[in-house]
Amino acid sequence: MSGRLQGISNIWITGASSGIGEAVTRTLARGGHRLILTGRRPEPLEALRTLAPDRIASAPADTTSRDSLAAIAGSLEQFGTLNMAILNAGTCEYLDIADYRSDVVEANIHTNVIGTARCLELALPALRRARASGQPATLVIVSSSAWWFPFGRAEGYGASKAALTYFAHALRADLAAEGIDVVVVSPGFVKTPLTDRNDFPMPFRVSAEDAAERIVSGLAKGRCEIAFPKRFTWTLRLLGALPQALIDRMAASMARQGNRQQDHSK
Ligand SMILES: NC(=O)c1ccc[n+]([C@@H]2O[C@H](COP(=O)([O-])OP(=O)(O)OC[C@H]3O[C@@H](n4cnc5c(N)ncnc54)[C@H](OP(=O)(O)O)[C@@H]3O)[C@@H](O)[C@H]2O)c1
Numbered sequence: 001m002s003g004r005l006q007g008i009s010n011i012w013i014t015g016a017s018s019g020i021g022e023a024v025t026r027t028l029a030r031g032g033h034r035l036i037l038t039g040r041r042p043e044p045l046e047a048l049r050t051l052a053p054d055r056i057a058s059a060p061a062d063t064t065s066r067d068s069l070a071a072i073a074g075s076l077e078q079f080g081t082l083n084m085a086i087l088n089a090g091t092c093e094y095l096d097i098a099d100y101r102s103d104v105v106e107a108n109i110h111t112n113v114i115g116t117a118r119c120l121e122l123a124l125p126a127l128r129r130a131r132a133s134g135q136p137a138t139l140v141i142v143s144s145s146a147w148w149f150p151f152g153r154a155e156g157y158g159a160s161k162a163a164l165t166y167f168a169h170a171l172r173a174d175l176a177a178e179g180i181d182v183v184v185v186s187p188g189f190v191k192t193p194l195t196d197r198n199d200f201p202m203p204f205r206v207s208a209e210d211a212a213e214r215i216v217s218g219l220a221k222g223r224c225e226i227a228f229p230k231r232f233t234w235t236l237r238l239l240g241a242l243p244q245a246l247i248d249r250m251a252a253s254m255a256r257q258g259n260r261q262q263d264h265s266k
Contacts, residue, residue, distance in 0.1 A: 003136045004181070005031065005220045010079045012036045012126075014063055014119055015089030017044035019192030020142065023212035024086060029056060031216070034079035038063065038072065039089065055079065063089045063115035073122050081130045084219075085123035087116045088142035088185075092194055094153040097259065105156035112160035113167065116141060120171075131179050138181040140219065141168040145186040145227055148236040150247065152255025172224070183224050185215055188232030200258055204232040 011028060015021035017039030025048055028035055034055040037045045045058035057079070059072040076082050091111040093104045120139070127137035143165045147158035165184055172182035189195055189202035190211040206214075206229050218226035227233040239247065 004084070004138055004222055005033070005216070008032050008034060009083040009136075010034045010036075010077070010081060011084040011086060012038065012059075012076050012082060012123060013086045013088060014038045014115075015142070016048065017041050019194055019208050020187065020190055020211050020215075021086075021088045022048065023208035024088070024215055025056075026051065027209075027212040027216045036076055036078065036082075063087075063119050064110055066118055066121075069118055069122055076122060076126050077129075081133055081135055082123070082126035083130050083136055084138045084140060085119070085127065086140040086142070087119050087123070088140075089115055089119075090142065090194075092157045094157065095155050097153070105159065108156035108160040109163065112157075113163045116164060117167065127180050128178065136181075137179070138183060138219070139168075139171065139175070140183040140185060140215075141165075141171075142185045142187070143168065145188050145233050145236055148186075148233075148240055150251045152251065152258050181224060183219065183226065185218075186225070186227040186233065187211055188227075188229055188236075200261065203235075204229050 011033055013021055013025055013035060016025045016037035021039070022044070025035060025037060029051045036057050036059050037048055038059050038061050039045055040060060040062050042058060042060040045060055049056045049058050057075060059075040061072045062068040089111070091108060093107050095101070095104050123139060127139060130137040141164060144157075144161040146154055147162040147165070151158065165186070168182055168184045175182055189205035190208055191205055192208050195202060195205065211228070214228045215226055239250070
């Protein structure tokens with residue numbers, strides 16, 4: 001469905017308290033949209049409210065907790081019908097293969113997959129109400145391009161984002177008949193508090209502001225797949241087209257290098 005972000009839209013953004021979500025919030029606020037912001041920490045959400053207190057609301061919640069989400073369910077339509085939900089809240093935890101712990105896998109899946117799935121319990125009925133009143137309705141899921149190549153230490157994160165992308169694509173199939181768009185955002189490296197913790201090179205990393213511009217302009221153009229930066233995503237696509245044995249050799253060599261660097265930094 002076209003017409004996304006053409007007028008003033010009512011938008012729920014999760015993970016708005018820092019990084020990509022915060023930058024997307026600032027970009028959409030400049031566009032005059034009405035925003036409901038979610039994250040666990042209320043302080044940064046309150047600070048963002050001051051950008052436009054009459055059309056930005058804070059709705060702090062833990063997206064992995066049904067009870068916490070239930071407490072904010074009533075706030076999603078406080079400005080009127082909800083036109084878009086940007087489910088961006090997420091985490092990235094890396095494995096140390098020498099000290100394998102399934103908790104790391106669980107933490108990634110819990111926040112990135114289960115948290116997003118729980119948010120949909122709130123967003124979907126609201127988006128259906130938008131369609132029932134003839135308005136556009138868009139569900140945006142922030143995944144990652146990281147899972148397109150088997151990066152060492154990223155077993156948990158990559159698995160969570162692969163699952164999330166599948167979840168989004170299957171939702172796209174199911175919701176097409178209702179006219180609800182499902183958009184998948186697949187960023188490469190973006191400079192945020194999440195990646196500031198990384199101790200390895202991050203090729204083609206872009207700023208959070210740049211990422212937000214690409215996301216918002218892709219949404220306004222009606223795109224359903226938003227992947228950036230192109231130099232990174234095309235490199236991954238080309239690598240992914242190689243025979244599996246070659247991918248495995250490259251991945252193993254990169255993982256050995258990464259693990260050596262990690263050992264040196266201990
Ligand atoms: N940065 C990158 O290079 C990159 C690349 C690809 C994809 N991504 C994805 O982009 C999204 C945003 O990442 P970012 O880099 O902007 O990281 P970030 O700066 O750490 O932001 C993560 C956001 O998610 C929120 N969040 C995390 N767990 C939550 C929970 N249980 N309940 C509610 N909110 C929660 C955090 O808020 P609170 O701490 O206040 O809860 C924060 O606002 C993530 O899904 C990430 O996987 C990032």
